[in-house]
Amino acid sequence: MHNMHATEIEEFRLKLRGTKSVKRMLVSAGPPAAKERLLPLVAQLAEHKVEVFATPGTARYFGERGVPVTEARKIAEGGEPNIRTLLEGRMLDCVINILTGDIDYDESSDSRIIRSLAVTSEIPLFTDVEVSETQLNYLLRSLTVEGGGSGWNLRDVCLDRIRQAGGFANHHGHFDKAFLINQENLILSQSDMQKKWYLYRFLKENYTYDDLYLRMSMCVERLINQGCRYTRTLVDADSIVKTLPLEVALDVKAAYKDRIHIDIGTQPLEGVVDPKAREFFEKACERADFVGGLPSRDRPQPEKHLDIVMQIAKGLGKPLDVHVDQENNPDEDETELLALKTMEHGMEGRVFGVHCISLAAKSVETQDRVIKVMLDAGLQVICCPSAALSMKSLDRQAPLHNSIAPVPRLLERGVPVYLGIDNIADLFMPFVDADMWVECRLLMEACRFYDLDAIVEIATRRLPWA
16 A cells, blocks of 8 residues: 555545445455455445446456456556546546566556556555455445444543543642632732732632642542542642641542542742742652742743752652743743753653743744754653643734644654643633543644544553653
């Protein structure tokens, strides 16, 4: 078979599913063994009104065994129906052309021309007997099975495959901030990200153990109800809340350990460059499962921020999740900076870039260059579709794109991508409700990426060391 892309094969199958058009095919079945294998399928297709044309030798073989086919004349002979006319006129839905092993005939006469004309005329061409059997069986099923059913419901198909793969895995959240939105403070969600960081100081002053436990448990219950068996969440640790959110999160983790695996990380929402802000963050990191980073919080010193959190993570032997390129801004370069710092600190394969949205705001040439650095660093990406799409619009010039990491390009180049929810019903994301299917759906739509195999892998992927 010539190198047919999966899209071409499905185009072929779509044509075959049409119920009103006459199906036509040309068969040159090659050696006797191939003719024998294809014979029963061709016979059944002929019974279903498929018009089968065959080269002289194949036509004789099928005819002698009672299969009605129309002999197509050799190209050099002229007369009709002629192989050239059928191919150049695009009168065929597919061509099966299997070599006989007779080099003088196959390579110097009709076989070479048949293949060339089929490709030129964009007619699906199958040159392997097993592939031909597969496609003829598909055609036969499409002609014998009635339409209808639930095959259109790709949501159910996707969710079923996710269940079979072990259930959803959520790789990013902020459960300590969840469910703090209400109708009165909803207007504050319109503020920019930096302002929200400031406003959360006042919300956090009212944190109590019971309040945090209830809200974190609500997040966990929602995930469990969707069949999620693994989740990660960051919790703040700073001079305002000290280590209270971590202590509560550890208790929630223990309470649910038989139902879901929870990994807890620390979020430096007050930054780490200031030693006072860093004090409780470092204490919390010692008891957490992973370390968090937020270099934009310490602008104009993002490099120093990364140096500090990487020193902490490496010293504790823990992985690191870092929020980077959150603004959908072509001027941001945090993803590349994170990759470079990862290699500088010897953290290859242990660092995750959360969001990486601004990478999509760059030219494909720049994306490819940065992705090469990411691969060298073993940098992995966590994509949170709802949060990505909610980024504030900026007055910047950039290639047309949606506000989300370039997931298809990352996957194509070999960068592992994970799925995350991010914030839940809070000032950052007031209407996000922890629905993992919604995040899958938004990822597919925003990236125009409908590869179910890849989506299932992203939605269920566990950590390499888990």
